[in-house]
Amino acid sequence: MNHGKWDARIRRANQLAAEFPFAAEALKFYERLTRYQKSLYSEIEVACGTANVRRTGGSLRTELDVFLLLPRISAFLSHVEKTAPPPFAQATRALQGEGSGRWQEVLRQFWESDFSRADEAPSGDTLIARLFLQPYAEYLADHSDWILPHGTPNTCPLCGGRPLVGVLRPVGDGGKRFLSCFLCAMEWEYRRIICPSCGEEDVHKLAVYTAKEFSHVRVEACDTCHQYIKSVDLTKDGHAVPVVDELATIPLNLWATEHGYQKLQTNMLGI
Numbered sequence: 001m002n003h004g005k006w007d008a009r010i011r012r013a014n015q016l017a018a019e020f021p022f023a024a025e026a027l028k029f030y031e032r033l034t035r036y037q038k039s040l041y042s043e044i045e046v047a048c049g050t051a052n053v054r055r056t057g058g059s060l061r062t063e064l065d066v067f068l069l070l071p072r073i074s075a076f077l078s079h080v081e082k083t084a085p086p087p088f089a090q091a092t093r094a095l096q097g098e099g100s101g102r103w104q105e106v107l108r109q110f111w112e113s114d115f116s117r118a119d120e121a122p123s124g125d126t127l128i129a130r131l132f133l134q135p136y137a138e139y140l141a142d143h144s145d146w147i148l149p150h151g152t153p154n155t156c157p158l159c160g161g162r163p164l165v166g167v168l169r170p171v172g173d174g175g176k177r178f179l180s181c182f183l184c185a186m187e188w189e190y191r192r193i194i195c196p197s198c199g200e201e202d203v204h205k206l207a208v209y210t211a212k213e214f215s216h217v218r219v220e221a222c223d224t225c226h227q228y229i230k231s232v233d234l235t236k237d238g239h240a241v242p243v244v245d246e247l248a249t250i251p252l253n254l255w256a257t258e259h260g261y262q263k264l265q266t267n268m269l270g271i
Contacts, residue, residue, distance in 0.1 A: 005185075006038035012241040016248040020213075023248045025085060026269055030247060032083040033131060033268070040072065041135035050143065057148040060140050060159040060184060064111050066104055069136060073103050076132050088269075091124025107133065115161040115183065122270050130183065131268060137184040148188075154196045156181035157188055162265040163196055165246040166220060166231030175235045180242055182265045197264050198225035209255055216240055217249045221261045228261040247271075 010031055017027035047068060074096070081092040095106065110129035122130075141158055148157050155162055156179075163179035167187060178187040179196055194201050200222050209219040216237035221228035230252055232242040247267050256263070263271070 003038060003042070006034060006041065008241050009034045009244055010038075012239070012244040013247075016244060020248050023250050026250075027244070027248055029084055029088075030244070030268065033080070036076065036079050037131070037135045040076065040132075041139055043072065044068065044136055044139045045143075048139065048143075052143050052145045055140075055144045055146055057146055057157045058160060060137065060144075061111055061115075063140060064108065065136075066107065069107065069133075070100060070104055073100075073107070073132055077128070080128065080131070085269075088124065088127070092128055095125060095128060115159065116155050122266060127268070127270055134183060134185075141184040141186050152188070152190050154179075154190070154199070156184060156186050158186045159184045163190075163229060164265050164267060165242045166190075166196070166229050167242045168231060168233040168235055170235045170238075175233065177231075179229075182267075185243070195220075195222035195225060195227070196229060197222060197227040200224040207259075209252065209259075211249075211251060211255075213251070214245070214249050217245055217252060219252050219256050219261075221256060221259070226261055227264045228256045229264045243267075 013027045013031040013034065017024045017031070020027075077092050077096040081089050081096060084092060095102065106125045106129050110126055111133060137159060144158075146158060159181060161181040161183040164182035165180050167178045167180055168175040169178060177190050177192040179190045180187045190196060193203055193206065195206060200206060205223040207219075207221040207223060209221070210217070216233045217240075218231055218233070219228050220231050230246050230249065232240050232245045234240055247269070250271070253263065253271055
């Protein structure tokens with residue numbers, strides 16, 4: 001079982017919830033959700049096997065096993081309803097009451113949507129489908145021998161998803177930039193001085209903002225397309241878990257919004 005990444009996310013969420021009280025509610029929900037996603041990932045792996053399948057880049061979302069997933073969504077909705085913040089719990093409760101026909105429709109709509117387009121204010125159904133399908137998407141990505149396309153695309157080469165967070169990983173004496181997919185968690189290499197939204201390369205149009213409370217995370221914004229992404233620098237904090245640290249650093253989102261920037265891809269809470 002590939003439990004390591006789920007356990008790392010859970011540990012980091014607990015650590016940051018204690019360190020940053022302003023993000024504690026979101027992180028505690030994330031921790032409970034991740035525990036459930038971990039168990040769902042394990043169920044999928046037991047049902048589908050641990051062998052890798054040869055797939056071409058971009059083909060991940062041609063696969064949606066509704067017969068595997070649908071029997072598991074009711075328990076997932078019940079869990080989220082009990083643990084989510086009130087508005088999210090209310091949306092989950094409403095979907096729970098609509099039955100399996102509607103559940104299947106919501107899953108298919110999300111899975112077949114255009115992930116290359118920004119969703120400024122995702123609906124409750126969209127967020128629920130995303131959280132439920134993440135372990136499935138990660139299972140497919142983890143158990144694939146990929147034939148990846150050439151170049152460095154600004155969307156995930158496996159599923160076409162937009163990057164949720166940038167990652168600077170230590171390589172040699174410096175760092176190499178990667179982007180991390182919001183859905184399947186695939187990381188792919190990406191040039192450092194370029195906007196992942198519009199491709200702007202003029203350093204004078206690429207704004208950077210940091211805060212002393214979390215110096216290993218920064219906002220990378222573009223004055224051409226007015227979008228931003230947060231990046232986590234693992235050369236400064238090797239204990240960081242990018243998807244968790246992105247969620248915890250809420251003040252950076254506030255700074256970006258106040259300065260007229262729109263987030264490239266919302267996180268699990270639609271922020």
